[in-house]
Amino acid sequence: MAEAASTQVKILESTRIKPPPDPPNSATEVSLQLTFADTFWFKIAPVERLFFYQLDNSTSTPAYFNSEILPKLKHSLSLSLLHHLPLAGNLKWPSDSPKPFILYTPNDGVSLTVAETNADFDRLSSNGIDEALELHPLMPQLISSYDSASILALQITLFPNKGFCIGITAHHTALDGKTTTMFMKSWAYLCNQENSALPIELTPFFDRNIIKDPTGFDLDMLYLNQWLTNDGSASEPEITKNKTLKISTDEGEAPNLVRATFDIRPEDFKKLRERVLLSKSSEEEQLHLSKFVLTLAYVATCMIKARVENNRDVLFGFTADCRSRLDPPVPQTYFGNCNTIFTKIVKAADFMDENGFALAVKQVSDMVKKLETRSGVFEGAKEKLTPIFHIGPIQLITVAGSPHFDVYGSDFGWGRPCKVEIVSIDKNGAISMAESRDGSRGIEVGLALKKHEMERFSSLFLKNI
Structure with a gap:
């Protein structure tokens, strides 16, 4: 194993990428109810994926990256969000609502952090044994509070003269791995195109009515209440405390x-x-x-x-x-x-x-x-x-x-x-x-x-x- 070293990153920009303002649908509020398949994952930690991309000598300089690659990534991200409006929104849980829901409102956007690091790209992107914490600075954090939580956060980190990586953190209550991967492919597809249209195999389907509870037990509320009560063992003060969208920052082991x-x-x-x-x-x-x-x-x-x-x-x-x-x-x-x-x-x-x-x-x-x-x-x-x-x-x-x-x-x-x-x-x-x-x-x-x-x-x- 390589000698342990902390990955140091320099934050260059913290911004919010919004869908383009021109199409009518980006100015429309979108709300999605959670199904039983969503509430099942209510307290599960966000899923963090990291994609490493190697560049050649001519495209990996900071000058080229910042003038050519980064603007293209930002623009195609905005176009992709137009097809995935809920990702630009948040999980919301008003006090008068029995369960959380997804809400996108005009001017919502996805948090994007742009960073740079002198860490060893080849080592971090290899199969070798390394300290787990070394990848953490390359990952963005979801923003959360008692009644609101972002669904997606992104970080693009340049390794000068080597490549870059994209870190994507996703709220598991809102989307699964297949949806996250489809979003990444949609973003990548639009980064290669000159128009904003997606092929049918990358166009998301949003109708929640198609997910039917096959048991008749109201599984959506059953799962949510199990999380809130620790499956029936929690006291009333603990239940109130658990009724929050605040995401734990505990790094565990x-x-x-x-x-x-x-x-x-x-x-x-x-x-x-x-x-x-x-x-x-x-x-x-x-x-x-x-x-x-x-x-x-x-x-x-x-x-x-x-x-x-x-x-x-x-x-x-x-x-x-x-x-x-x-x-x-x-x-x-x-x-x-x-x-x-x-x-x-x-x-x-x-x-x-x-x-x-x-x-x-x-x-x-x-x-x-x-x-x-x-x-x-x-x-x-x-x-x-x-x-x-x-x-x-x-x-x-x-x-x-x-x-x-x-x-x-x-x-x-x-x-x-x-x-x-x-x-x-x-x-x-x-x-x-x-x-x-x-x-x-x-x-x-x-x-x-x-x-x-x-x-x-x-x-x-x-x-x-």
């Missing part, structure tokens, strides 16, 4: 963690699949052996073993997109959250021997199979949040991102990203997943662990890959 990225290549999946098929457990039933299942099972097994001590519980799971799984199906361009989670609490000791990987595959496969039927998607919907409030000390292994988001497709005109990070995994125990940046059809996995655990994980991971 991040100051004690290092982060790294690991690649699983197509030939590795072949070996992992063969390993499962040779195990006894695979004979019991038909397993779902997708790249996602193999990745989560293998990484989770290595993470569990990396902690050595086995007398503990582990919660692992993932979030699944539900757009194509609802009845009727929801458009792929739906703006907002349209997903559900699947979790499983297991004993670490069960995964410590040579059959641990095969067992993990079976556990993940069983969860994935629930997605094959619409009834399985929302099975146990009322209790989906319960584990968050009732578990004690536990190892969390969840998934942020997806290999299907195509995050490396966000090309603003100066090439595809050379690295995409989900910075916020250092706050919530998640691992990140994305498609391999080299187009090899592999999967790259990002982790944030304590240094000694990362060293053990790396040894375990490379042993069978």
